[in-house]
Amino acid sequence: MATSRPKRRRRPQSAPIALGTTLTIAGVSALKTILSRTLDATTPVELDCSALQVADTAGLQLLLAFLREADSRSVTVTLAGATPELAQTAALLGLMPHLSAWLTPAAQQ
Amino acid sequence: MTIDPDMREICELFFQESAEGLDAMEAGLLGLTSGAADPETMNEIFRAAHSIKGGASTFGFMDVSGFTHHVETLLDRMRKNEYPVTEDAVTLLLQTVDCIRSMVGALMEDRAPDMARAATLQRALESLPVPGIPPATTTAAPLSQSQPVAASVTGSGWNIIYRPHEDVLRSCNDPALIMRELNRLGDATVTVCGVDQLDFAALDPETCQLWWQIALRGDVSHEQIKEVFAWVEGQCELDITPLESDHAAVPESTTAIAVASMQTAPTVSIDDATSAIEGPAINRKASQDVASIRVSTDKVDVLINLVGELVITQSMLARFNESFSTDDLDTLRDGLAQLTRTTRELQEQAMRIRMLPIRGTFARFPRLVHDLSRKLGKKITLKLTGEDTELDKIVLEKIADPLVHLVRNCLDHGIESPAARRAAGKPETGTLELSAYHESGTIVIDVIDDGGGIDSRKVLAKARAAGLVPEDEVPSQDRINNLIFEPGFSTADQISDVSGRGVGLDVVRRNIGDLGGHVHIQSTEGRGSTFRIRLPLTLAILDGQLARVGSEIYIIPLISILETRQVQREHISLIAGQAELYRVRDEYLPIVRLSEHFHVPPNGSAVSDGLLVIAEADGRRAGLLVDDLLGQQQVVIKSLQTNYYTVPGFSGATILGDGTVSLILDVPGVIRAARQSPAIPVQTANAASARASVVNSTTSTRLH
Numbered sequence: 001m002a003t004s005r006p007k008r009r010r011r012p013q014s015a016p017i018a019l020g021t022t023l024t025i026a027g028v029s030a031l032k033t034i035l036s037r038t039l040d041a042t043t044p045v046e047l048d049c050s051a052l053q054v055a056d057t058a059g060l061q062l063l064l065a066f067l068r069e070a071d072s073r074s075v076t077v078t079l080a081g082a083t084p085e086l087a088q089t090a091a092l093l094g095l096m097p098h099l100s101a102w103l104t105p106a107a108q109q
Numbered sequence: 110m111t112i113d114p115d116m117r118e119i120c121e122l123f124f125q126e127s128a129e130g131l132d133a134m135e136a137g138l139l140g141l142t143s144g145a146a147d148p149e150t151m152n153e154i155f156r157a158a159h160s161i162k163g164g165a166s167t168f169g170f171m172d173v174s175g176f177t178h179h180v181e182t183l184l185d186r187m188r189k190n191e192y193p194v195t196e197d198a199v200t201l202l203l204q205t206v207d208c209i210r211s212m213v214g215a216l217m218e219d220r221a222p223d224m225a226r227a228a229t230l231q232r233a234l235e236s237l238p239v240p241g242i243p244p245a246t247t248t249a250a251p252l253s254q255s256q257p258v259a260a261s262v263t264g265s266g267w268n269i270i271y272r273p274h275e276d277v278l279r280s281c282n283d284p285a286l287i288m289r290e291l292n293r294l295g296d297a298t299v300t301v302c303g304v305d306q307l308d309f310a311a312l313d314p315e316t317c318q319l320w321w322q323i324a325l326r327g328d329v330s331h332e333q334i335k336e337v338f339a340w341v342e343g344q345c346e347l348d349i350t351p352l353e354s355d356h357a358a359v360p361e362s363t364t365a366i367a368v369a370s371m372q373t374a375p376t377v378s379i380d381d382a383t384s385a386i387e388g389p390a391i392n393r394k395a396s397q398d399v400a401s402i403r404v405s406t407d408k409v410d411v412l413i414n415l416v417g418e419l420v421i422t423q424s425m426l427a428r429f430n431e432s433f434s435t436d437d438l439d440t441l442r443d444g445l446a447q448l449t450r451t452t453r454e455l456q457e458q459a460m461r462i463r464m465l466p467i468r469g470t471f472a473r474f475p476r477l478v479h480d481l482s483r484k485l486g487k488k489i490t491l492k493l494t495g496e497d498t499e500l501d502k503i504v505l506e507k508i509a510d511p512l513v514h515l516v517r518n519c520l521d522h523g524i525e526s527p528a529a530r531r532a533a534g535k536p537e538t539g540t541l542e543l544s545a546y547h548e549s550g551t552i553v554i555d556v557i558d559d560g561g562g563i564d565s566r567k568v569l570a571k572a573r574a575a576g577l578v579p580e581d582e583v584p585s586q587d588r589i590n591n592l593i594f595e596p597g598f599s600t601a602d603q604i605s606d607v608s609g610r611g612v613g614l615d616v617v618r619r620n621i622g623d624l625g626g627h628v629h630i631q632s633t634e635g636r637g638s639t640f641r642i643r644l645p646l647t648l649a650i651l652d653g654q655l656a657r658v659g660s661e662i663y664i665i666p667l668i669s670i671l672e673t674r675q676v677q678r679e680h681i682s683l684i685a686g687q688a689e690l691y692r693v694r695d696e697y698l699p700i701v702r703l704s705e706h707f708h709v710p711p712n713g714s715a716v717s718d719g720l721l722v723i724a725e726a727d728g729r730r731a732g733l734l735v736d737d738l739l740g741q742q743q744v745v746i747k748s749l750q751t752n753y754y755t756v757p758g759f760s761g762a763t764i765l766g767d768g769t770v771s772l773i774l775d776v777p778g779v780i781r782a783a784r785q786s787p788a789i790p791v792q793t794a795n796a797a798s799a800r801a802s803v804v805n806s807t808t809s810t811r812l813h
Contacts, residue, residue, distance in 0.1 A: 031314070057319070060285075061307070064307060098304055
């Protein structure tokens with residue numbers, strides 16, 4: 001089911017969270033702990049995906065769960081610099097309709 | 110799919126267990142009545158389906174587990190009272206049971222399962238109408254808020270449902286890699302499911318909570334797809350079905366029920382119904398061919414105890430090997446008596462291992478009666494009694510088909526339509542009773558119906574027209590009733606698509622005769638018929654009457670003997686062709702002089718010196734003339750075919766207590782031969798060679 005685009009609010013932004021080069025099962029447990037902390041924040045969250053080279057199902061599943069949770073709590077999240085690699089894996093898994101609200105048009109191509 | 114030979118043995122366990130599970134599902138479904146489901150029955154059916162699914166998944170039979178998953182989903186809804194028990198739903202579930210049975214049967218025979226049938230039933234399951242809601246338009250519309258997420262798909266290809274187990278990610282089997290491979294094969298439209306259920310707080314990020322539906326278009330074979338999923342075999346539920354050209358939409362939530370019009374749901378044609386009826390019989394046959402039997406631990410314990418006793422007796426007797434004095438004579442005698450007792454008991458108990466309750470054979474009839482009565486528009490109650498009666502496994506397997514034929518015959522011709530029954534002052538619902546019990550060392554199976562019985566006048570008229578009964582003969586009522594077993598006998602209105610399939614009741618009688626048994630019918634016009642099948646307990650041991658003919662001792666199976674008589678000369682009549690007839694009460698029976706038949710010099714030349722054994726086989730009676738009757742005893746049958754070759758007139762051989770070999774009379778064969786020609790000689794040399802072969806084979810067996 002496609003999710004509606006979250007409302008962007010102009011608020012002071014916290015320091016971006018860098019996802020690094022991999023978004024895979026190896027790092028999902030640690031990443032979940034980091035992402036959980038941001039959900040209580042009142043400031044918008046920025047995830048820096050610009051260095052991402054490898055993503056897998058576990059990573060994208062966690063990312064999607066986080067984005068949906070944040071949306072339900074009205075926490076604004078932006079995916080900065082989403083790479084084609086991320087989009088490709090998302091497309092393979094049929095996740096694009098669910099992630100498109102957060103991805104920039106460049107990443108979706 | 111070919112099963113790895115190393116896995117074959119363990120797979121047999123799955124086949125056996127799934128056959129039992131399917132029987133349990135079928136029995137449970139037949140016990141359901143429309144309306145609210147009985148929780149216990151529903152749970153039993155669900156558990157059986159769940160075990161089959163789990164077993165299939167464990168052994169890598171993903172087609173079976175995938176299809177069973179859909180069946181299980183509906184059953185789960187029914188047991189939670191989320192979906193009502195309706196006649197349509199039960200009928201559909203019964204069809205799915207047949208389908209799973211045929212899929213398992215195919216796997217047993219290393220054939221590819223019929224996935225098209227599974228796909229049709231799966232769609233029928235998904236589009237079961239919700240009672241109370243009027244049918245919607247011809248296209249499926251989801252009931253829940255979930256949207257159908259797959260786009261319309263056209264062209265050839267496959268619909269794949271891939272549900273990885275939660276721990277698939279930990280084994281580095283990333284679904285993304287599978288999707289990449291599928292994309293290489295063809296044009297894949299991937300739809301992810303389970304997104305709505307993702308809960309960030311509760312998520313164990315290393316588990317997979319998503320599953321996928323993939324429409325793969327292109328020239329791709331089933332095997333190619335299976336190959337892609339080979340890495341995750343046992344780690345997922347996989348369902349691969351041919352892509353439909355109209356739509357391949359699945360609701361995102363598996364619990365959603367699509368409401369479709371009745372027209373879109375596959376309807377059951379008469380042919381389908383017939384195949385459903387035929388199906389279980391065929392497939393059960395396959396499942397019964399598994400060369401193993403389940404033995405209760407009680408039976409094994411008894412055997413172990415007996416072997417223990419045998420060892421004790423043996424050690425007691427072994428000491429006489431070292432020293433023996435005449436004082437030990439009583440102890441020796443006691444030991445030998447003990448040895449005899451234990452050996453006999455061990456033999457009986459060992460035979461019992463092959464004995465199985467008739468319950469398994471009877472289990473097919475509720476379904477058969479349910480389906481046939483619907484088809485014939487009759488109301489029939491089935492009563493089963495004596496299901497725990499035990500029979501030899503081989504007898505049990507071979508009696509199934511004749512029984513099915515008799516039951517079909519009773520349903521089709523015996524029990525009348527509700528209107529006819531009302532008119533005859535009977536209750537609308539007819540009763541068919543199947544009952545099994547032991548009687549004088551034999552097994553009796555009765556097939557009783559309370560239908561119209563046999564129309565004697567019609568049967569006699571047809572028999573006269575067919576030349577089976579001469580115009581001037583006035584046969585007894587019993588003879589008329591049993592005419593229906595004659596080859597080629599049929600009445601025009603007896604032929605229907607239910608029982609008129611070219612296999613007559615004569616074949617039933619022949620099959621039962623091959624098992625050493627016989628079938629007899631009693632019928633009262635207007636009140637019903639009883640088919641009584643009498644069978645030996647086992648095919649390995651036979652109760653025999655020892656009879657002396659000249660210097661030979663033959664064994665006549667007791668089951669064939671009706672009575673024995675001292676020959677009285679005044680009861681003998683001679684007819685043209687030198688045939689002798691003997692009058693027994695009102696009946697004239699042909700006399701078969703066994704001494705002449707087997708070319709053995711008789712003791713006395715006068716007929717009156719001998720004894721007449723009145724025997725019956727295939728519904729025909731004859732008097733077998735022997736010199737003397739010696740006694741009755743249980744004999745172990747040795748095959749002539751295995752040790753020598755088939756000798757006409759004899760069905761086997763045995764070794765008597767004094768070590769001599771005795772031939773067992775093939776009563777049906779002897780009577781048939783005697784009726785065809787007064788004396789079909791059997792070379793004495795042949796019989797002598799046969800005896801020698803049995804002795805040799807036994808000696809060599811003993812030496813080993």
